[in-house]
Amino acid sequence: MSPGATIVPTPCVVIDADVLEHNIASMAQVARERGLQLRPHAKTHKIAEIARLQLAAGAVGLTVATIGEAEVFADAGMRDLFIAYPLWVGQAAAHRLTAVADRARLTIGVDSTESAGQLARTLGEDATRIAVRVEVDSGHHRSGVLPEDAVAVAEAARAAGLTVTGVFTFPGHSYGPGQAAPAVDDEQAALSAAVTALGGAGFGELEISGGSTPSALLSSGDTLTELRPGVYVFGDAQQWELGRCRPEDIALTVESTVVSRRRVAGAPGRLILDAGSKILGSDRAAWATGYGRLLDHPEARISALSEHHATVEWPSGAPLPPLGTRLRVVPNHVCLTPNLVDEVQVVRAGVHQGSWTVAARGKNS
DSSP: OOTTTTTSOSSEEEEEHHHHHHHHHHHHHHHHHTTOEEOOBTTTTOOHHHHHHHHHTTOOOEEESSHHHHHHHHHTTOOEEEEEEEOOOOHHHHHHHHHHHTTSEEEEEEOSHHHHHHHHHHHGGGGGGSEEEEEBOSSSOSSOBOGGGHHHHHHHHHHTTOEEEEEEOOOGGGSSTTOHHHHHHHHHHHHHHHHHHHHHTTOOSOEEEEOOHHHHTTOOTTTOSEEOOOGGGTOOHHHHHHTSSOGGGOOEEEEEEEEEEEOOTTSOEEEEESOOHHHHOOOOOTTOSSSOEETTOTTOEEEEEOSSOEEEEEOTTSOOOOTTOEEEEEOSSGGGTGGGOSEEEEEETTEEEEEEEOTTTTOOO
């Protein structure tokens, strides 16, 4: 049966609990075998029930993107949280951070002497309660300092009264064909250089954090002490096309209904589904073959998205699905989809089990 058929109107987000749990257990095993701590990025799912499954499987804590996400997961009982981005902290944000620190071990990223000083000033006497990790740019070129500049940031943080517990990076350039292995090499080189320099400046016993879903299976404990993948829990069309997951590893789909169809002689068939960018997201990497994939029809391609509809190119000669058929769409970038819905449907062995609230939806600051 189709997972949500006759139960929830389309479009709806459906999570296969069996696949989800398998993905969680597999990544936890990878981390254990390599002697690494696992701190999954919860911005992918934003769901407390999934976070609890990750922690039960051995994760040491969660990575989050914003103070708002940290608040949600602290409210849900998570006791070790890392905001893996540099923040510019004003007084209101400082009050929120200290409130989270009342309930959880909290670490945040810094990548400049200015942001470290600003953080310490606004936290005041609470500065010692929140740890910091220095972000290093390992080739993604979004945020982070060059390895040779990590010492200056760490020293500024220490001088301001902050506790420096580690360094981290995001090898985001691993998201491309053939880029995972080079990104791992870049990550190791950048973090090794930063750690060596920090050790010479008296910073020891550092947490060394990195990893992404495309690169996680290639990472080792030679330099890293911690992995922070996120997408692995669900998989998505990007990971499928990169060869980092198989169709059977995909736990989240958007169930959609065929609302229009057309066949023109000598051309591919065309379907219109009732799921568009407002539930699938609109990300499409330059190398991607479409705006998502159909889990049960891998030869089809989503050629266009509007806000509430997807255009599917159906293979020439293949019978078009009847109007009303429910199809499972795999989003290109799965992190966008949970943030576009209030709840997700959960199935096990094709049987609807209920729903989970996307508790951190919209917590963008």
